[in-house]
Amino acid sequence: MTAREGTGHAACHHGEILQGVFLDERGRRRAGLVTLPLAGLGTRARFVRRPGTEDVTVVPADRTKALRAATYAMAECATLRQEPLCGGELRLTGSVPVGLGMGSSSSDVIAAVRAVADAFGARLAPDAVARLAVRAERASDPLMLDGRPRLFAQREGRVLEEFGAALPPAVVVGCALGGGRPVDTLALPCPADDDADVTAYEHLRAQLRRAVAAADPVLLGHVATESARRRQRVLPHAEFGTLTDIAGRVGAVGVQIAHSGNVAGLLFDPAAPDLRDRVARCARSLDAAGIPTTYTFATSATAATRPPTHRTAHHPTPLEPPHGRAHRGSDRPTRPDTRRRTAHLPAL
Template sequence: MAEASCPASCGELLQGWILGGEKLVSCPINWFSHVSVTAGQPGKNERPLMRQMLLSVLEHLGVPAEAAGGLRIEFDSSIPLAKGMASSTADIAATAQATARHFGTHLGEAMLASLCVQLEPTDSTLFRQLTLFDHQTATTQIAGDWLPPLDILLLESPQTLNTADYHRRDRRQALWDNAATLAQAWALFSQAMQNQDCHQLGEATTLSARASQTLLPKPRFDKLQGIVEQSGIYGLNVAHSGSVVGLLFDADRHDSERLLWLLQQQGICESYPRQHRLRLIAGGVR
């Protein structure tokens, strides 16, 4: 049995028009899709893109496509679907690496990225480092060298959004209108990575989240910003093509129970009825 796993994402730390095109930096968290590839008959429960990725890897390795008929994909994932949490990227990236391992080889990050974007817009969770990534072409991959020590209170809305449908919308004007804001956010993010400064990072992610309101508004966003200011946490981030929101903090410095109390007191939990205590982790397929 060959196995692999890939983390989910709490939306994006940044997403928008950056360095001449739309790019993103995902927010990998400790929530995984686990995939195994074994010899056997294909099952009925695998997700369609997993089978497509298996075929793509066979082609890349020079293995006849007919071999797919003798390969079984099994997976275990509780990552919420269609919420902007990179569930599909986790599935297909883990499938790609598990398939390669079944044939005794390994796919590097650049090849994984290339294979994934051929199937769908892809999150940068497949990179170990926080990476500015052209999620549609994989032509930009700018990695940072700092992993911020962040706890995340992920707020899950019941709203769902098909990422592929979102990317088919004509969003060019809104992206261009927010280009100056995203340039500022990218500059702050780069400074934060250089200075290893969580406060600067939170400023950057909050700027990007605010710009996203013109494209995909999040309920009670103004109240969420108020909670950031009231509690003194680092900032917030959002799923720019989904519905989740993350509150970024340090459990050793900030009171997570008070955060939850503030959310309840201000009625925010009505829009985000499920909350998950998570942590920012290194990305990459394990």
């Protein structure tokens, strides 16, 4: 048997709109989240099967979660295809910053699983990919699914609720908190949510359901802000008060913060008659507060009133297309100790 190659890709996200503890269909408490999709950034994986060998390797060598996922996927695909196991090499490239709460490890893991399946000529259903991803990294973001808004139980790899076809239209001005320093997710405390917390999260869940049904960006912004406010108990951000103050002054409908990282955004109603001015004032206010702006994007194509832009403090430039320069391996740290590296958000 000759070497067989497969490829896979997975996107990332811009943190969460909502995250907390919710009730499942049987009334049991389950950790869950709703992510904010972000097109253009992601991980690309290439897997080459090596018949006659046993070792499976990964490049860069620190991507141990992706390596575990590849080995689990190999066992599953070999069983499906009734083929013998063998060794192989997994190579990952991409531009998702590590430790900012954008799903970098989930992107690696899912891309790896897809590449292995492709190398076997197998097709794995999204729920099978989710199961393998959770097994490889204990909790996974729902990047194996399409971009529709879902409440996803990240520790179980299953959907708790589907809200609809798309999030309400909104324009997001992205920024990086904490100087863009990575966050060690595994070091975060596990919140002890009580009945009052579950009630509050269920209320936000119901509000998000209404926001999606009515395509209401104002209600979407409220849910994102309140969810981020509650998450300050787990991962406090010194800039949270500044973000909400700026949001009020420039007419944003809400604040969105990754619940396990430092990426954040201010949400705007795209129907606002002075949207361009609001977005410009927002960027200036963030820069003046020492919060670096990153890029502006929309939750949907209809929400955008102009092409999204990647910003530095003084030099906005057009974003590149989703399949352009975004996938650069040099943008990803290649060591496991991400806490010692400052992550940078690249242009899309």
